[in-house]
Amino acid sequence: MIQVVNLGLRAFADAVAAQGAEVVHVDVRPPAHGDPVLVRALTDLYRADQETANAEVLRRLDQEVPYVVDVRPAKDVVPGMGDRMILHAGPPIAWDAVCDPLRRSMRASVVAEGWADDLAGAERMLVAREVDVAAANEHDTVVPLATALGPSMPVWVVDNPAGGTRAFAPLGQGSGDVAWLGRESVAAIERLVFLRAVAGPMLKDVVARLGPIDPFAIAAQGVQMGDDVHMRVQASTGLLLRSMLPGIAALDDAVPLAAYLSANHLFFLTMAMASAKALTLSAERVPGSSIVTTMARNGTTYGVKLAGDRRWFVTDSPPVEAALFYSGYGPSDAAPDIGDSAVLELVGLGGAATAGSPAVAAFVGGSMAEAARVTGEMRRICAAESTRFKLPTMDFRGTPLGVDVRRVVETEVTPRVNTGILHARDGAGQIGAGVATAPLAAFREALLALAEVR
């Protein structure tokens, strides 16, 4: 293997890498840009007992196995779910600060829940605080993009028996004219009603017939088949649906459900998210670790949490860079990064698995070498490698696992998150997809707080 070791100036390493050779870049810049407070915090945090806490967190993220055991309305299972509550992605946020696509999605949900007759009525209720609005992560739940999850909506129930945790995520709404993409059309509201009235009860039957589902066994196969299991879940969805086929065939009047599933190549996404959350919930019970256990965005702010610490460290949500826009749209139309799906990047999927995904490669320049670079950046800031998710394009090496806030602050490399892009203003829905780079500030704050506690 030809290998180049590069010291200092990154541009040279990039030039060598562009020639196809493997480059080990040794960063001789001072860590954390030489900021004395950060350097002192980093020095404190590179002690041996730090590694003990981290090792336990990494073990939980890598070894525990989540299982889908049920599909239920959120109000029946999600802890603390109120009768008039809407859950959203990212850190807690006040109505005034909510971004446009999430406002639309919330209005659609208020109508679908039957609390208001129309969107104007929904708007009035939200402005008047007649609806509780809460961060899904505070309720052991994760939701993708601009999802607004009401109490009647069906969720995947995911148990992590080894960790003793249970997590939730809504059924995916599908593509096109749907609320989680920031749409509030009649069709988008009807899709929510369909999920509650048809898909939820039927998929509950299908799961009961199939028995507990092991989503990460599916995801591990998906990674071998070009899924990053975030932006792309095509293969995993196919494997899941094939296993569900007898259960679907046993239903009466299953054609509408089948049509929804057949058109929904992202169906596996939320199941994977709930599974990842079941692991991070276990990981975050370990105090004093420097491994990130929450990374979530609401389209306005970006929040990070560490294991054993209830606090959110929050900064502005970044734009989605390295993006491909649908025809007629560009960066000026794009809402900032939004969604809880970055939980996948914390367990070795999404950005961490980009090197294996030809489909995601299209969003980062088109070549597999560029896709490998995204995974390579994640490897610089992760503390371990997954033993379940293996990259064929990297000789079956495990994906990077466990974002270490020390490495993030030290290298100033932040996690790469593969995600969709929503229109910022006009309710057009999804207008592209790309890779978002997490903002450094939230990680710096988290690091300083961790050093203080210790």
Place this chain on the structure above:
Amino acid sequence: MIQVVNLGLRAFADAVAAQGAEVVHVDVRPPAHGDPVLVRALTDLYRADQETANAEVLRRLDQEVPYVVDVRPAKDVVPGMGDRMILHAGPPIAWDAVCDPLRRSMRASVVAEGWADDLAGAERMLVAREVDVAAANEHDTVVPLATALGPSMPVWVVDNPAGGTRAFAPLGQGSGDVAWLGRESVAAIERLVFLRAVAGPMLKDVVARLGPIDPFAIAAQGVQMGDDVHMRVQASTGLLLRSMLPGIAALDDAVPLAAYLSANHLFFLTMAMASAKALTLSAERVPGSSIVTTMARNGTTYGVKLAGDRRWFVTDSPPVEAALFYSGYGPSDAAPDIGDSAVLELVGLGGAATAGSPAVAAFVGGSMAEAARVTGEMRRICAAESTRFKLPTMDFRGTPLGVDVRRVVETEVTPRVNTGILHARDGAGQIGAGVATAPLAAFREALLALAEVR
């Protein structure tokens, strides 16, 4: 890109390639081992008008688009299918020479067709020539491994509108205790009855509801998802079944069909084979080409045909090398190479697409570099590259397409065919899988015959 150009001694090139560098090997051995008759034939055949015929064959193999339009009993659609006829893979063969797994499969088919009450009766009929036994390829049909296709069995009907051809292949029988793997158990016979009575009519309805299926559009996606579309069709099967889901849900009592589909990760295989055959049928109408249009094995002999020539060039069927055996089995248990599925290798799939398949890599040594070598060998003997099947692991370069008998004879590299392995004697069924190397002798005979004709 580090590149090594190697002259002459291949062992040195292999050593460099093992270090991870790209090697261009220039073979300075005399072509065709310097055999004067073959060298003269090759000299004759490298004339300009040869390229004209080849270009038209390659255009048909690469550009024409096959569509699945129906599912019908073989007797209703397969040309020349007799009332008491069994079709098998490979060149025509007399009963006495038929290999053990194919005999078992034929007996199972005779019972399933209702011509005999039991296997002993089936054996008597076959020995007494009361059943016609014919090569599927002579009836525009291709069958995998040891399939014995009776007239009542349902087949995919595949039209190639641009070429004006129509080809057929049976529905896949699934894994395990099934006749196409050389089993003649009660369960294997019941599976054949199920295909005739249940799966065939129901899948006819599903295809009618879905409209014409474009299998090579599915296969092109499958290649992006780690399918070689021969040994591995997991992703393609998932994509196909997702598209069929509404049609399946619309059926009454579809649970048995769904159970069969859910357990059948190879379901797409025969659809792909019939599609490939629809293209080779068009290609073989071009006279005087040196591109191989048939490559098929019956477990005893291996046959090759060229475009525009009705003759089979036949030699002994080879063992399947580079194989992984199921626990407890080894090379001495293995039947020789069998099946018509090598038609896939003629259109840029199977061995030609191995470089993109982590699953197939396991059968050729385990690393993606070794998988790439299989595709590389195919590239040496192919005249073109597919514009529809692209390999992500080779910067989206097309798979090698169009096996040129001149290159095969010249380089003495024969096609690599990814395939399953059946037990040679005891009816155990499938005992492994691997890569078979086609025997050179049949290609030499085909080349000499082509030179003679011109």
